[in-house]
Amino acid sequence: MLTIGTLAKKTGTKVQTIRYYEQIGLMPEPGRTEGGQRRYGDAELDRLSFIRHSRQLGFSLDAIRELLDLSDHPEKSCDEADAIARRQLRQVEQRMARLKALRTELKRMVHECSGGRTADCRVLEVLRDHSECLTEHDDIGA
Amino acid sequence: MLTIGTLAKKTGTKVQTIRYYEQIGLMPEPGRTEGGQRRYGDAELDRLSFIRHSRQLGFSLDAIRELLDLSDHPEKSCDEADAIARRQLRQVEQRMARLKALRTELKRMVHECSGGRTADCRVLEVLRDHSECLTEHDDIGA
DNA sequence: GCTTGAATCTACAGTAGCTAGAGGATGTAA
DNA sequence: TTACATCCTCTAGCTACTGTAGATTCAAGC
Missing domain, CATH: 1.10.1660.10 (Multidrug-efflux Transporter Regulator; Chain: A; Domain 2)
Structure with a gap:
């Protein structure tokens, strides 16, 4: 115990x-x-x-609840568990794609920083200016 | 207005x-x-x-607060803004590395699913068995 | 001037997935 | 028996919002 x-x-x-x-x-x-x-x-x-x-x-508690339920019923079909896992995989791939775009822009910001006064700071300038931005308007999600 | x-x-x-x-x-x-x-x-x-x-x-509201403060004081040094951006870049890179590992394991799970009963489901089996897992114990963070 | 309907207001509750703390009870080893 | 780590419940807090209820305001059309 x-x-x-x-x-x-x-x-x-x-x-x-x-x-x-x-x-x-x-x-x-x-x-x-x-x-x-x-x-x-x-x-x-x-x-x-x-x-x-x-x-x-990275499974959500809700997804885990479903998986546990499936696990408790060995006679059920495996398809559902597989679907949950595939959904999770898709989500991970989406997040990776998004992070890749962020990384590109962050790198651009950082490498162009001149090290002078904030008045001329590329980091702040890029954040101010949305126009050359790769990322979309909505879905900020982690 | x-x-x-x-x-x-x-x-x-x-x-x-x-x-x-x-x-x-x-x-x-x-x-x-x-x-x-x-x-x-x-x-x-x-x-x-x-x-x-x-x-x-991906900047946190706290980080944004700092950046806005810097932006409000053009005479300050740019270093701080650069540091915040670099920190953010590091975080993004860490998350990407983590997601990459997750993707590998998820893919393994999904590809090995036989499509039979949950009793033989690889997805559930892998989740049950921690031993062949690449991911560490702590820091689940998004 | 009046009516209508969309937009706004405040205030509060809820989301995910925990984490932290207060204040007190329990278990165990010496 | 005593000390002290661990446990208990309960409540509140975290991030970054989002949603709802019920009341008010604004602007356009008549």
């Missing part, structure tokens, strides 16, 4: 985060000691590892 | 967002009509454009 702290260490999660996952129903309510402290078993360790690994791959 | 709605359209910002920027002190309190509606001039248009462009490049 693991305390919440041990579980936290084993999975690289903060204690608060585990309680948060319980609160939103992503982790089940565990057993308790007489004094009311949580005690976890291997099933919970596996589940939390799954969650954390998925988070590291 | 521009209404808040016109300013919003011109800069690709939501009206609420402009009011939010005012609330946190990023935009100045504008003049008002007798009835209490906000009216903006060109200075505000420029400032908001600067903010939005910076946001599109």
